[in-house]
Amino acid sequence: MTEDKIHLRNIRTFGRRDGRPLSRRQQTLVDDLLPRISIERESDAPITSSSLFDEAAKDVWLEIGFGGGEHLIRRARQYPDIGLIGAEPFIDGVAKALGGIDDHKLENVRLFPDDVRLILPRMEAGLIKRCFILFPDPWPKRRQQKRRLIQPDFLDDLARVMAPGAPLRFATDVASYADEALWRILQHGAFEWQAEKADDWRKQPEDHEATRYQLKGLGDCAPVWLEFQRI
Template structure:
């Protein structure tokens, strides 16, 4: 594994990077497709100067969307297929989820996607200011214990750089089945530079259920869909 340069910030990472053994087909997806789908030089070992990504070259000037933690990639591929006029970057450190996404990309034949298989904080470093037109945070790790709430995405460590890279008026969607995650989201996101547009038990019109949502429903938990707008 490559080492970060000495000037790289120290960032705690919580959660799994790999689960069960990958199937041969998934190993092939990673070997054959992942490098081609890179958004550019993101990691510190290949971009220690933190030069900004060239999103115009990446997506031909199309609006850029971002999904933070795409799980198995169902929603990401759905959005790419139904919105060919945008470019979408997905960030996910769990390599099993990345492999699942790559299989779905092949099956769907979508070409307007880029994939960062790592910590979204590293991606934030190299996204230009006000470059993202829409962002999604869907069923993030709930970290249910109170002492772990600081590990959640909806904390200033993540929300401040997210706000920096989002355009004025850009939409930020959050979906979760954890009531306390809704509470923290409603408390933490507006001070980072967002206005609340709505919080509902009814999904967005262009929503596709994910495996995490289906599991929540099977276990009797109620999904919440929260929408914010990046302040001008």
């Protein structure tokens, strides 16, 4: 078995993939729209801007774990010349995002309905000019924390696909995850923390669109906003 195959086999997708039954419209979108805008899982083809979009996008941004797609859809509407990749393993979240894409006739969004770690190795180096990781599954129990997304192997892959100078935004409302993510990202060495004062991680960025999960307030602390830049 090749090293790449072993790497993919060892990935354990965070969270459960199935949720409540889809509405008739959502199921239609999953059946008809998703195949047209999704990134194929069972493929070795390199992922580039031109392979994703009919006309190469000005830049390509990535949102990892987009939940219900609120933030992803707003960004796509704000920046029609930017290509957005959204990765989300929960089918109900994917269905909600498809509804927004269909409602607004968005042509600049591509979805990967699975764990982003499965496609990062296929992405062209430097493809991603901005990345968002907003309120990822915190796996709050100590025995589960090894399944958190922010791990050295993931950061290796993310650093490779992010262009020098590209911003990375990480947000969580779980104190232990904020501490761990900050430590791991700084230890990695490919990202520079942009904070200069406490308000830089305490205050919600002005350009942020609140996510469905964020508004539930299920964490144990106020949201923490960690802004980094790829060195």
